[in-house]
Amino acid sequence: MGVRTAIVNFATKSRSAPGAHRLAFAVLLGVLAAAPAQAAPPAGLEVIRPWSRPAATGGSGAGFMELTNRGRTADALVAVASPLARKVEMHRSVMAGGVMSMQRQAQVAVPAGGAVRFAPGGHHLMFLGLTRSLKAGDGLPATLTFASGAKLNVTFAVGTGIGPPAPHHH
Ligand SMILES: [Cu+2]
Numbered sequence: 024m025g026v027r028t029a030i031v032n033f034a035t036k037s038r039s040a041p042g043a044h045r046l047a048f049a050v051l052l053g054v055l056a057a058a059p060a061q062a063a064p065p066a067g068l069e070v071i072r073p074w075s076r077p078a079a080t081g082g083s084g085a086g087f088m089e090l091t092n093r094g095r096t097a098d099a100l101v102a103v104a105s106p107l108a109r110k111v112e113m114h115r116s117v118m119a120g121g122v123m124s125m126q127r128q129a130q131v132a133v134p135a136g137g138a139v140r141f142a143p144g145g146h147h148l149m150f151l152g153l154t155r156s157l158k159a160g161d162g163l164p165a166t167l168t169f170a171s172g173a174k175l176n177v178t179f180a181v182g183t184g185i186g187p188p189a190p191h192h193h
Contacts, residue, residue: 035104066093068133068173074187075179076152078157084108086148086179087167087187091138098121102168111154111165116144125149130170157181
């Protein structure tokens with residue numbers, strides 16, 4: 024009996040490592056799920072150099088930026104809306120088998136104390152069904168909504184198309 028118990032104990036122990044992993048993951052998910060209740064204001068979330076490209080009415084516009092999170096809580100961009108587009112999606116360009124394609128992202132994580140870059144060839148916002156054309160010098164307004172409930176209003180500066188517009192000097 025004593026030996027049998029020892030074997031059972033050993034078997035339980037040997038399985039405990041992945042089990043602990045699973046538990047830690049569950050705890051992490053619990054923390055993420057609990058975040059909305061306590062983090063209403065955009066605690067440390069900031070958009071740096073939002074820019075866009077010229078586009079035609081009815082066409083698709085793009086949105087690029089750097090999203091930083093100076094807070095201590097991980098967050099995620101979960102929705103984007105614009106008064107100038109029928110719909111805004113989060114995309115990621117991926118190279119597979121020599122072909123570049125875009126994948127829609129349900130959310131984009133912004134780690135605590137970290138940043139995520141939206142740039143050509145990677146993450147980007149896609150403004151579908153533009154209600155007006157975008158020319159260099161225009162602004163494309165959008166509201167970013169985060170998993171925490173935080174919202175940020177951003178204006179994407181429309182440049183000539185190659186890269187972000189030159190910063191203004193005052
Ligand atoms: Cu896209």
